[in-house]
Amino acid sequence: MSESQPASWVPGAAGSGYGVHHLPYGVFRVGDDEPRIGVRVGDLVLDLAGAEAADLVLAGGALCRPTLNAFLALGRPQWTAVRDRITELLTDPTHRAAVEPLLVPVDEVRMELPFEVADYVDFYSSEHHASNVGLIFRPGQPPLLPNWKHLPIGYHGRAGTVVVSGTPVVRPQGQRPSSDGPTFGPSARLDIEAEVGFVVGVPSPLGRRVAAADFADHVFGVVLVNDWSARDIQAWEYQPLGPFLGKSFATSVAAWVTPLDALRDAFVAGPAQDPPVADYLRDEPHQGLDLRLKVLWNGEPVSEPPFADMYWTPAQQLAHLTVNGASLRTGDLYASGTVSGPRRDQVGSFLELSWGGTEPVSVGGTERTFLADGDTVTITATAPGPDGTTLTLGEVTGTVLPAN
């Protein structure tokens, strides 16, 4: 460990994906207690409500709330100050006696949705994913539509059905297309979308756009997202106004929000963009995030989507989202869209993995295309941290329950 990253006195923290270089925030419960804000270190959760109540960390009471929203609203100088103070508490042994009683084993807590979602926007910013979808649904035509390289395509999803990792997902019912017209029943093409979500802390006023350069002033951090999708419902309903019930039944997010401050070593040059983008979409530096995702289907790794080469960067997505004057609110969540790399073992959806359901894959010895009842999907990710460390992002997992 270099001087810039002192070691933690917390047993097991150093060398794990949850050392003091990471410190993701979440909301936890112990038994029937009220939800409390905590930060993860090693296999423990530091009770920040308790820490603020004991004046060990000061955030104007924002850490004594049942969600992260009040803390998210504080803004970057306070986010960084609180992070610095937590780092001090967890590294300086003189604080050990005061802090140790506030540490709870992570396997003794139940995690809650970390923040109240204001608006949820879903982008579509992986060129590989968008091209694959084009090839599957419009064979013989140019895989990307004419607008795709001019703007980050996106749409609004349902904020009220964003659920925390671990929440079961009931198979949705709806109208599914057939050659004889639509039939009603459970989705037969239930899929995942492995995505990365960005959590907005600082709001912006209506009528004023947010510049790409102001990304880090507004965005607090990152969560993994599984944007569950019913491909049959979506295929029948989506013209002309886009996805609706094919997506709105559930969107899972990780329980732990990784602050941007922990990802300083994960920023990498974004991909070249041709044609040149409109002025409002220019971000300098033009940077993506080197997050390495992994998709596990019933525990079996089936794909490793790379986030680093997403065509549109999160700063560009933010600039686009607000260029029409749309305001931001604390708790807004925008997701990247399905993360897919160039290879079949790097795709972020089973639509692509099974090539539209035509090429089954072997999972646990059985042939699969889309999700069966009882299946569990877990998305994990790592990111490079300082001094050769690695961050383990909070995973997002969910199990499919039969239709009601």
Place this chain on the structure above:
Amino acid sequence: MSESQPASWVPGAAGSGYGVHHLPYGVFRVGDDEPRIGVRVGDLVLDLAGAEAADLVLAGGALCRPTLNAFLALGRPQWTAVRDRITELLTDPTHRAAVEPLLVPVDEVRMELPFEVADYVDFYSSEHHASNVGLIFRPGQPPLLPNWKHLPIGYHGRAGTVVVSGTPVVRPQGQRPSSDGPTFGPSARLDIEAEVGFVVGVPSPLGRRVAAADFADHVFGVVLVNDWSARDIQAWEYQPLGPFLGKSFATSVAAWVTPLDALRDAFVAGPAQDPPVADYLRDEPHQGLDLRLKVLWNGEPVSEPPFADMYWTPAQQLAHLTVNGASLRTGDLYASGTVSGPRRDQVGSFLELSWGGTEPVSVGGTERTFLADGDTVTITATAPGPDGTTLTLGEVTGTVLPAN
């Protein structure tokens, strides 16, 4: 007045669109005071926070909040009980001395957004509107897409940019299509959509659908909506995931929410539906609402859209919205989609009024297609009430400001 509808002692209430047969709810401020819940009667606002504080009406404190949400969450028996009590207070002269000090002239208050919007969904349920859009954008092809008569097409909009009537609307900027590729600048095709919105009070759990028959258990009431739309931005961005920035800059709602209880005499048989709808979309009785809208462009009436013959009813929209197991939250708002009748002077958008911008209309002596800076659009509506009375719904108005 029949016995069922006693006259109010409030001067000017009887015979107005805001008699005791109506009693819409809103949130008002006087000067710098905190926002308070009120109900409109004649040209006065009854301060319900004051009434609850004085024990004149009991709602568990829900009327002493800065938005209607807590009241909306109470459910139909309490909504009706509070309405009955307010009716009693405003009709029985023995209450006059206690109530009169709580009445504020409506022109001395400033109205706020009446409820905090949870999720905002926009449907597309007028057959005339959808057909007109098809004819304008896909001439020579069937005007309705194959799915349109099988399900109420809808999508999620931006809840955070729902604003109260009277809020100015800044002309959005964005990418507009041209033969040489997209150009950036202010929308040149800024439009309105005259709609009717439904306000959800009682939530529903994730994974369970809401039956059409349970519409009145969940939906509290109705607001007029103007879903401002930038047609050029929308045209370029909307494939394949639907409208995004072309809609998300502002959606205006009326300041007054008309309870369903006030609309009992406005329900009328819905239109015949062919082909027959899926079981989950069957509503018995199959009823629309006889709301008669009017669109005023700079004060000049340009259209009178009839709501009664909307193809999909609000109960069907609710059943569809939740059939995949999506939960409802208090404050969810779903809008009907643009209300258009069969005639050109009954359309709810200027896209249709000017037939895609090709047939200018005369407004105040000038030729117009889409909105100019400084233009004001006001949408009003009436509905039949009991005993031959008429309700005047709260209007929704907004003025266009130049792009920033």
